[in-house]
Amino acid sequence: MGLRKPTRQWRRWHRWLGLLVAVPVLILSVTGVLLNHIDAFGWSNSPLPPMLARWYGAPVPVNLQGRQINGQWYAQTNERLFIGERDAFYCQSPFRGATSPRDLIIVGCGDELLLLNEAGQAIERVGSAFGVPAFSELGTIDGKLALKTPDGLVRFDVDHLISERVDPQSQWQPSTLVPLPSALANQIRSQSVPPSLNWQRLLLDLHAGRVLGFAGQLLMDLAALMLSILAVTGTVIWARSRR
Structure with a gap:
């Protein structure tokens, strides 16, 4: 017992x-x-799903916006330019949009302009050192590249690297950003997850x-x-x- x-x-x-x-x-x-x-x-x-990656503190975007040109989407996240679902080039923030005067595609990355051909290949990258004025938006006027600057609208010639003021009443067509299709946005988010977060x-x-x-x-x-x-x-x- x-x-x-x-x-x-x-x-x-x-x-x-x-x-x-x-x-x-x-x-x-x-x-x-x-x-x-x-x-x-x-x-x-x-890689982890974007939601779990964000919980770790990774800068995976929630809302993604871009611009569609000739059936192809151009968007930017984490300093990278995506053409469709392809991680294509470095692109400084903020993303100013994209436009297509003549046979070029011009992307606004911070204070720079990234010039691409119709196949999405880089031709040139020009910034303030090449005469590009500080701008907040880009678009077209009469089919030519135009930039919205603190002093108003200017037309910028990427061939001769010169700018000229334009009439404020001109037909300004800004590169307005819109939400990406959900399937494409999900693919870009997945690629934005750092490889170390698996x-x-x-x-x-x-x-x-x-x-x-x-x-x-x-x-x-x-x-x-x-x-x-x-x-x-x-x-x-x-x-x-x-x-």
């Missing part, structure tokens, strides 16, 4: 410790199994508790310690029950 009371105490402690660490131990177990087979699943280098990184952070910061790491450390204690108490209970 003298052994029953201590055994009951061991069982009580064993039960409550098991309940306390059930969730952390479950996370440790599941993430451990997934990490052990992550290459077989093909997840090791698969499923392996998430599983490792879950396994170590890093998703909750230092407190999460302590929680997982405590769970591992409690699991060791449970192994000891379980062994003691088993040994006492056999007497």
Whole structure:
């Protein structure tokens, strides 16, 4: 009879410790199994969904706008110009839009103009050093490139790199940005996720508790310690029950 009371105490402690660490131990177990087979699943280098990437602090855009020219969309995010779903060129923010005078496609990237041919290949990049005035919008007037500057509208000749004022009453056609089609926007967002933010990184952070910061790491450390204690108490209970 003298052994029953201590055994009951061991069982009580064993039960409550098991309940306390059930969730952390479950996370440790599941993430451990997934990490052990992550290459077989093909997840090791698969990028995280944009929503999870934003939770990590990655600058993945929510709203994307662009300009369609000749059936092709031009948009910018994270200092990159996308032509359709293709990450094409460096493009400084803010994105001023795109227009197509003559046989050129001209994209406004910050204070620069990026000149492309109709195939989307870069021809030249010109900025203030080439005489481009500071501008907030670009568009066309009478089929020629026009820029909206603090002093009004100017027509800019990309061949001779000269600008001239135009009549404010001229037929100004600005390059207005509009929301991208949802399918294209989702493809661009997916490409905006940094390669380092993949499923392996998430599983490792879950396994170590890093998703909750230092407190999460302590929680997982405590769970591992409690699991060791449970192994000891379980062994003691088993040994006492056999007497």
